[in-house]
Amino acid sequence: MTVRRLIASWPVVRQLTGDDRLGLGAAARSDRSAALVARTETADRMVKSICPYCAVGCAQRIYVKDEKVIQVEGDPDSPISRGRLCPKGSATKELVTGPSREYTVKYRRPHGTDWEELELDRAMDMIADRVIATRAATWDAPNRRTLGIASLGGATLDNEENYLMKKLYTALGAVQVENQARI
Amino acid sequence: MGSNMAECHPVGFQWVMEAKARGARVIHVDPRFTRTSALADTFVALRAGSDIAFLGAIVNHILTTGREFREYVAAYTNASAIISEDYEDTEDLDGLFSGWDPETQTYDPTSWQYAGMPAAPSAGTKESSPQGEAHGYGSKLEGAEPPATDPTLEHPRCVFQILKRHFARYTPELVEEVCGVPKARFLEVAEALCDNSNRERTSAICYAVGWTQHTVGVQYIRTAAIIQLLLGNMGRPGGGILALRGHASIQGSTDIPTLYNILPGYMPMPHAARHGTLDDYIAANTAPAGFWGHADAYFISLLKAWWGDAATADNDYCYDYLPFITGDHSSYRTIVDMADGKVPGFFVLGQNPAVGSANGKLHRAALAELEWLVVRDLVEIETATFWKDGPEIDTGELRTADIGTEVFFLPAAAHTEKDGSFTQTQRMLQWHHKAVEPEGDCRSELWFYWHLGRIIREKLAGSTDARDRPVLDLAWDYPLLGQTGEPDAEAVLREINGVGPDGRTVGGYTELKADGSTACGCWIYSGCYADEVNQPARRKPASEQDRVALEWGWAWPANRRILYNRASADPSGRPWSERKRLVWWDGDAQRWTGHDVPDFVIDKPPDYEPPEGAEAEHALRGDEPFIMQTDGKGWLFVPSGLVDGPLPTHYEPHESPFSNPLYAQQANPARQTYRRRDNRYNNGNGAVDYPFVMTTYRLTEHHTAGGMSRFLARLSELQPEMFCEVSPALAAERGLVNGGWATITSARSAIEARVLVTERVKPLRVQGRDLHQVGLPYHWGWKGLSTGDAANDLFPLALDPNVHIQEVKAATCDIAPGRRARA
Amino acid sequence: MTRMGFFTDTSICIGCKACEVACKEWNDVPDDGLNFLGTSYDNTGALGADTWRHVAFVERPRGGSAPPSSPPVNGQDAGSSPAADALDTGSAGVRWLMSSDVCKHCTHAACLDVCPTGALFRTEFDTVVVQQDVCNGCGYCVPACPFGVIDKRESDGRVWKCTLCYDRLKSDMTPACAKACPTQSIQFGPLDELRDRAAGRLGVLREAGVSEAHLYGADDNDGVGGFGAFFLLLDAPEVYGLPPDPVVTTRDLPRMWRAAAGAALALVGAVAAACARPR
Amino acid sequence: MRPAPVTDETATGYYGNPVLKAPVWKPVIALYFFTGGVAGASSTLGFAALLAGNRRLARSALLASAAGIAVSGPLLVVDLGRPARFLNMLRVAKPTSPMSVGSWILSAFAPASMLAAGSAVTGRLPRTGRVAAGAAGVLGPAVATYTAVLVADTAIPAWHDAHRELPYLFAASAAASAAGTALALTPVPDAGPARRLAVMGAALELAAFRAMERRLGEVAGPYKEGRAGTLARAAEACTAAGAALGLVAGRRRPVAVAAGALLCAGSLITRHSVFRAGFESAADPAATIGPQRSRRAAG
Incomplete structure (x- = not known):
């Protein structure tokens, strides 16, 4: 039985018994080829997104399997992009899953010569301390502000993030808040 | 162009x-x-x-x-x-x-x-x-x-x-x-x-x-x-x-600005000299006609969104919680101050000033003067590591051990790892949904700023110092999601949209009030969460809509896709052309109608004449389409608002090998300059030392300063190295060889680049002589897979006076074969 | 099943290389080396095991001399008015041609013919695909291809080339490159439809005075029996690095076997003659 | 560095890049062409000698055949990118693929050749040995010539365009090398057929090479210049010297050994020359573009 099946699966036999005598097509097809499907079909879910590069705002579909991004496609529903993506947009999967990404906090102490490890919570606490101390040291009471804390960035961030940033900075009296739109 | x-x-x-x-x-x-x-x-x-x-x-x-x-x-x-x-x-x-x-x-x-x-x-x-x-x-x-x-x-x-x-x-x-x-x-x-x-x-x-x-x-x-x-x-x-804007949400970051001089919705930051009180501010910023006539409603709603119940009519809605600006606090001004040791702390988020801003060397020197620096990015960009591997460390100009900057690098979450909206180049907000949880220490900026605020508020709790009231009274409650405690981005968007007295979202900015009964984080975005629906997340397929596709995303203001579209119809409200019709007056219905959302008071007839004493939009006629302008007109001549003249005038670039043939005035007289040793200019008759014009640009294969492209193999291999583009004539004149090296020098610095000799660059005949231009893509830095010198190092801080943007599209340079000197 | 293919209309290619990247992201193709080649904006060089879409960048003088094998050139660029050309002193005076090359999925595919293992096979979409679970890296297909498309990935030992996204096709999806292409310079579909569309496009261009436009690989009678992935070009094929008149090598195989038979007989004859001589 | 991009010269195509891919085969394949040739022609010579009753010659030829084929197998496997998958060669039987045809031929030839040699050396199973020798002898010319079809059945001009002559060149070269091997291994009195075959093989090899160069015309360059050209001249010298030596003084054993070695060297170098020429031809865009352009212009 198994032997027979083994023999039957031998492409030479399929050549002799089927239509593909020259062994250029169906006879030569492997089991893997026969069973092949696009990996997006076996994704656990598809999430709708927007390309993070330029401001055209192309729509993306993010395919997720086992909590990993396995593919990023253009979304043909978009009236802006009609499913198309430029090379950068097409490289989005590497952007979000590539080996260059950093996943841990790094800390360089003053005059230090290399990075050190730091817990995220500890880093947050230290940064909060720095903000409070610098703010106190540089407080300009008549103008209700500090010129000791500056911020640069926002054009690559979400509106909601820019909103919270501006809200917090303004409450702290930090006014040197800027982003790429100026550059 | x-x-x-x-x-x-x-x-x-x-x-x-x-x-x-x-x-x-x-x-x-x-x-x-x-x-x-x-x-x-x-x-x-x-x-x-x-x-x-x-x-x-x-x-x-x-x-x-x-x-x-x-x-x-x-x-x-x-x-x-x-x-x-x-x-x-x-x-x-x-x-x-x-x-x-x-x-x-x-x-x-x-x-x-x-x-x-x-x-x-x-x-x-x-x-x-x-x-x-x-x-x-x-x-x-x-x-x-x-x-x-x-x-x-x-x-x-x-x-x-x-x-x-x-x-x-x-x-x-x-x-x-x-x-x-x-x-x-x-x-x-x-x-x-x-x-x-x-x-x-x-x-x-x-x-x-x-x-x-x-x-x-x-x-x-x-x-x-x-x-x-x-x-x-x-x-x-x-x-x-x-x-055509270059970043996913650069429009959004201007609308809801991370910019020093404005508040959300293009309202000015209070200026110490002009806006001492709430009344001063309202008076100065409310226009007698047009929709800026309601600036008070927009502004007070913003204060309510920020300070919530603490903002009352009695305390001028916490107006005095806002800091004053007193002058230019823009990016370059700040960097110059930083270089002079006046700014101890700096946050950098998704930006790479060490190579991405004009005069990179000055920027790196400024970073070295900081007490502390927080860099948040996906990858270890140059700004995060200038202290150990920057060009000045290479040449010995700076020593790592001498740099006192304390650096925190915090890995950021990617767009696939957080909910939020981007505003694209046509003012359209589009929502991106979180696909996966960020790994390790990666977090969104939403998380970072909310938790930073939380920790600061915890540390300041009980403070009696008046300066801490704005922080402690801040409306800082958002639902937290998941194990990391991620603030709910939709709740933030809802706050941006604004809520009315009934606690439900308002339908648009026309519903905002100046009496403190409404709260709205950004008036021009009002309506983006109308009917309690996340409008930017709408994704009705284009194939199921007409070509204006109003049900895809949401564009400010009021989901209008073409601004001032009243002008698509003639003064009597009829389309100028049937072929080009967009919105028009429907006499039967007594309403404006059309393919787009009319950018006009919906029922104001074309023959409307404002009655005596009319205010705001009611003070504009029915045939005045530019409803944000006080006079309802498109301005050929700008009587107010610009600092360098009411009409455009040809001025030579700050650095130019030519004199201005039109006027004795060579360059924009009002331009902003910084005359310092670390920002030298090639002034005077510039044609001698630096005879060529250089200009910077992007390539399809890379993104801005490279943080999102130079670290990716699939993009890096397509443009693997910094190069310059020169004409065969310039190559012959200077002995440059295609594929070889060139050193480009300016009054600031020298960089090296591979040479691409191309017929696409041709000398131009200007004022009777041949001018050579040198093309410099500016994506590079020393980190990542694809590396090279930063073109921005060559350019000076010389700014437009209206918006403080640097001139990197034209300056003067020289070019010679070979690599730049080391050490 | 219907034969599926690509029509690459180079007259609307903007050289963005989205095809190259989209292909690599989908098919997990490694980078092909980070080398500055000094060949216009092309730093990929050619198709190969690690490049299944390759965008060629050709800088040519306007109205430059055309090779004899190409249709006559009347000195005009795509869509430019004659007036514009006459006044061209202010412009760069150069044409910049971009073209995204890919496996041609030949009707008569030499790589497929010569493959000894059946790793290469013709799919139900009439495309030519390497089965990576079968290929043993004999390398025969590499010199057999008249376009220099298929190549061996040394780190892996097997040969690789465009599969026309066989897995995506099986899931009724468009190949990654065609889907990404911002201007639809790369079009995917049933080959018959694509040929009709290409003929229409050619007519439009010719009418607009772009007389140098021509189709490459749309002829069933050419040396490979027509391409499954064909092109609209604005200059001679060789300008883009394509062979002007490719022929599938196996077309001559019968003659080769006959020559081999003759040679074998000669060998037998010689041996017989050598041994038959009396000692 | 490459020339500046803009050029009117389109004969060298796209920045002078090759149109074709160079073969990925390593030089062991050229070596295999030689060992396969020795094996193939030797088995025919051996069988013929057997029929003619020249047992000593038959023995040495059959032995050479077996040795040749024993070496060939590993050479072929070593060159595979995935050697463990060598059995996939018998997954299909494709007449369109000379390598597939060759694989099936080899899989029949190799055991036959081994068996024949074993029998000849040990004297056991004489009848089986004879049948095996017959089978190998008949398959031998195919083994010796299919490799010519294999290289000719590519897009490389210096190979493909020589497809009429290459089989003769390979057959002659195989004959010369088989004769050379036999000359060296066989006592002088029994080596007469080998000497005659050597002369015929060498003469045919030299003639076939000339005919091939003539046929190739504008794409014959690699056989005349560069490394492949140098190899071709060296091969010619070895082959001619070997044949002459064998003819003039082949009856002295040391000279016969030397002549045999020269013939084998000539054959080996010939295969390397052909092998090399393919790489050089593939690398030259003009070789691909020129003839095709002429062909198109001719209509």
Whole structure:
């Protein structure tokens, strides 16, 4: 039985018994080829997104399997992009899953010569301390502000993030808040 | 012009190609022959930094040949407005407008006003916050009365005649001399534009940072605005001026600004000299006519959104919780202060100033003067590691152990790892949903700032110091999601949209009140969460909608896709052309209707005349489409809001090998400069030491300063190294070999690059001699997979005075074969 | 099943290389080396095991001399008016041609013919695909291809080339490159439809005065029986690095076997003659 | 560095890049062409000698055949990118693929050749040995010539365009090398057929090479210049010297050994020359473009 099946699966036999005598097509097809499907079909879910590069705002579909991004496609529903993506947009999967990404906090102490490890919570606490101390040291009471804390960035961030940033900075009296739109 | 759309916005360029296939003519005017030029019907090479001469000559061509769209110009622009008797033009003062104060190096714009208008506040010192950008959406005048006009456009002081005189010397011959564009070539473009702009046809102008990154950048765009208003191309489908912006949410970060001089919705940051109290602020920023007439409602709603219950009528809605600005606190000013040791702390988020900003060396020196630095990014960018592997460490100019900056690098979450909205280049908000949880320590900025605020508030709790009240009283409650405690981005968007007295979301900014009963984080975004629905997340397939696709995403304001679209119809409310109809007055229904959301009071008839005492939008007539302008008109002449003149004028770039053939005034007199040892300029007769013009640009294969591209193999292999583009003639003159190395020097620095010799770069004949231009893509730095020197190191801080943007599209350089010296 | 293929209309290619990246992201193709080649904006060089879409960048003088094998050139660029050309002193005076090359999925595919293992096979979409679970890296297909498409990935030992996204096709999806292409320079579909569309496009271009436009690989009678992935070009094929008249090598195989038979007989004859001589 | 991009010269195509891919085969394949040739022609010579009753010659030829084929197998496997998958060669039987045809031939030839040699050396199973020798002898010319079809059945001009001559060149070269091997291994009195075959093989090899060069015309370059050209001249010298030596003084054993070695060297170098020429031809865009352009121009 198994032997027979083994023999039957031998492409030479399929050549002799089927239509593909020259062994250029169906006879030569492997089991893997026969069973092949696009990996997006076996994704656990598809999430709708927007390309993070330029401001055209192309729509993306993010395919997720086992909590990993396995593919990023253009979304043909978009009236802006009609499913198309430029090379950068097409490289989005590497952007979000590539080996260059950093996943841990790094800390360089003053005059230090290399990075050190730091817990995220500890880093947050230290940064909060720095903000409070610098703010106190540089407080300009008549103008209700500090010129000791500056911020640069926002054009690559979400509106909601820019909103919270501006809200917090303004409450702290930090006014040197800027982003790429100026550059 | 000023845009390389095919390379920088390839997917947007599909529409240009589609238009071309349908018969549209694509004209590309640029210093370089790019991939856009390759696909254009017509390419015109012009000298970098000479666009106003070219555009101004188009204005002149329109006016001298009578090609303006007369009815449109007369009805919808301020062409007929009569300007103050005190106004003097650059033609009269050899390159200066009236009001120039050589002492302060600034203009007093009083004489630029409409005749009979009260004087606007002085633009003040150059370091002050200009009004123009603060009212980046619409402009404001002081007077309530419509200006005196001459509908025949014949009055010698009417805008139309001033315009004619101002541009009279901008001839095809001048274009040839200044821009290096042959006369016939120029005329071909001017004629094509005129021929295609009328009732039946419209033309669009696309630009990008090729226009903004100049010391006269704002005026470049102004010139285009004049052309489009004269030709009747504004507010109409297929027309307009399209700013092609370069970052996913750079529009959003201006609307909800991480910018020093504005608050959400283009409301100015309070200025110490002008906005001492809430009443001062409201008075200064509320326009007598147009939708800026409700600035009080927008502003008080913002204060309510920020300080919630703590903001009451009794405490002026916490107005005194807002810090004052006192001058220029923009990026470059701040960096200069940082280099001088005046700024101890710095947050950098998704940006890479160590290589991405002009005069990178100055930036790196500034970073080394910090006490502490927080860098948040996906990868370890140059800004995070300048202290250990920057070029100055290499050359020995800086020693790691000498740098006292404490650096925190925090890995960021990618867009796939967080919910949120981007605002794309056409003002459309689009929501991206979180696909996966961020790994390790990666977090969103939403998480970072909310938790930073939380920790600071915890540490300050109980403080009695008045300065801590704004922090402690902040409305800082958002639902937290998941194990990391991620603030709910939709809740933030809802706050941005605004809520009414009933606690439900408002439907739009017209529902906002100045009595503290509404709260709204950004008035122009009001409506983005109307009916408690996340409107930017709408994704009705394009195939199931008409081509305006109003149910995909949400565009501010009020989901309008084309601004000022009332202008697509004639004064009586009928479309100028059936072919080009967009919105029109439906007499039966007594409403404006059409394919787009009408950008007008929906039931204001075309023949509406404001009654005595009408305010805000009610003070504008039914045939005044530019509803954010105090006079409802498109401004050919800008009486208020700009600090460097009411009309565009050709000035040479700050660094130029040529003298200005039009005026004794060489460069924009109001431009912002920093004369310091670490920001040297090639001034005087620049042609000697640095005879060539250099310009920076992007490539399709990379993204800005490279943080999102140079670290990716699939993009890096496509453009693996920094290179410069030179003509065969320059290569021959300087002994440069294709594929070899060149060193490019400027008054600031020297960088090296691989050489790409190409016929696409040709010398231009300017003022009787051949000019060579050197092209420098600016994506590189020393980190990542694809590395190279940063082109930005070569460029100076020399800024546009209106918006403080640096001039990196034209400066002077020299070039020699071989690699740069080390150590 | 219907034969599926690509029509690459180079007259609307903007050289963005989205096809190259989209292909690599989908098919997990490694980078092909980070080398600055100094060949216009092309730093990929050619198709190969690690490059299944390759965008060629050709800088040519306007109205430059055309090779004899190409249709006559009347000195005009795509879509430019004659007036524009006459005034061309202000422009760069150069044409920049971009073209995204790919496996041609030949009707008569040499790689497929010569493959000894059946790793290469013709799919139900009439495309030519390497089965990576079968290929043993004999390398025969590499010199057999008249376009220099297929190549061996040394780190892996097997040969690789465009599969026309066989897995995506099986899931009724468009190949990654065609889907990404911003201007639809790369079009995917049933080959018959694509040929009709290409003929229409050619007509439009010719009418607009672009007389140098021509189709490459749309002829069933050419040396490989027509391409499954064909092109609209604006200059001679060789300008883009394509062979002007490719022929499938196996077309001559019968003659080769006959020559081999003759040679074998000669060998037998010689041996017989050598041994038959009396000692 | 490459020349500056803009050029009117389109004969070298795209920046002078090759149109074709160079073969990925390593020089062991050229070596296999030689060992396969020795094996193939030797088995025919051996069988013929057997029929003629020349047992000594038959023995040495059959032995050479077995040795040749024993070496060939590993050479082929070593060159595979995935050697463990060598059995996939018998997954299909494709007449369109000379390598597939060759694989099936080899899989029949190799055991036959081994068996014949074993029998000849040990004297056991004489009848089986004879049948095996017959089978190998009949398959031998195929083994010796299919490799010519294999290289000719590519897109490389210097190989493909020589497809009429290459089989003769390979057959002659195989004959010369088989004769050379036999000459060296066989006592002088029994080596007469080998000497005659050597002369015929060498003469045919030299003639076939000339004919091939003539046929190739504008794409013959690699055989005349460069490394392949140098190899071709060296091969010619060895082959001619070997044949002459064998003819003139082949009756002295040491000279016969030397002549045999020269013939084998000639054959080996010939295969290397052909092998090399393919790489050089593939690398030259003009070789691909030129003839095709002419062909198109001719209509």
